[in-house]
Amino acid sequence: MPNSIQFPLLLLLSLVPVILCQESIVPAIRVVRLQIDYENADISSVQKINKWNSIMRNSVMASLRFINKHWLICGEEEDEKSPIDCGKAQVTGDIVNDHHYQINVTFISGRDPVKNAKVEATSTVFAVSQIGLKGGIFQYTNALKVLGKPSGTLKFDEAFFCYRGQSLVEGDKCRKLFVGRRLRDSEWPANDMDEERTRNVEHNPIRLGTLIAL
Incomplete structure (x- = not known):
């Protein structure tokens, strides 16, 4: 590929956001x-x-x-x-x-x-x-x-049980997945999470009527 084309293409790719995921383990309900x-x-x-x-x-x-x-x-x-x-x-x-x-x-x-x-x-x-x-x-x-x-x-x-957006692991723990976006060549800021998705995980719990499936 000619250098005159390669450099603009690399620059364009560096501006495309990439989706990154982080996870944490929290106690299940x-x-x-x-x-x-x-x-x-x-x-x-x-x-x-x-x-x-x-x-x-x-x-x-x-x-x-x-x-x-x-x-x-x-x-x-x-x-x-x-x-x-x-x-x-x-x-x-x-x-x-x-x-x-x-x-x-x-x-x-x-x-x-x-x-x-x-x-x-x-x-x-x-x-x-x-x-x-x-x-x-x-x-x-x-x-x-x-x-x-x-x-x-x-x-x-x-x-x-786990909240929506989480999955049960090890019998009594939940894996919580955070999704964030950043530019391809930029550093990952600690607070650059996708706030809307995080909010949905945190504040839309499964109702107890649904939880009770014993």
Whole structure:
């Protein structure tokens, strides 16, 4: 190629933006599900209680907040913290049979080991919830007494999820990809990320209703 053509072509190529990617690894969102069984429930009385689902949910939420007052089990979505919620908790109740009622509590949880709110101590979400169960925490309000005494063993599940634009790696971590642009021959500025794409990753989380796929 003649030099008279080669030099302008190289100059033109140097002005073409190139797409560069950087990535970081961040903790995944931990979602846990607690399942409490009441195998001696008075189902006929439950069905007669007006707005039972709302009453039951409020009672379970009070129980979670009581546990969280002592052990920091409740996690939150990055940009939506609520002082009266517990990790965007969702509470459902199901009639299994004529005497068996089941409550499922699903929420964004803190990572194990969870910290004690008052002293230097740690535990796990399952352990403190199990202790609370045996101590009557899931009969914390009179509303749940119609269900009778819960079974002594708590059923526990957990799963890990990532925000949109991230991918799950190593089971409980998320790979976050940042995309930026620069001229071919220029240096990479530390803050020259594609702000719009970064904003979409950071502030458009998957809603908890979608996360709960346990």
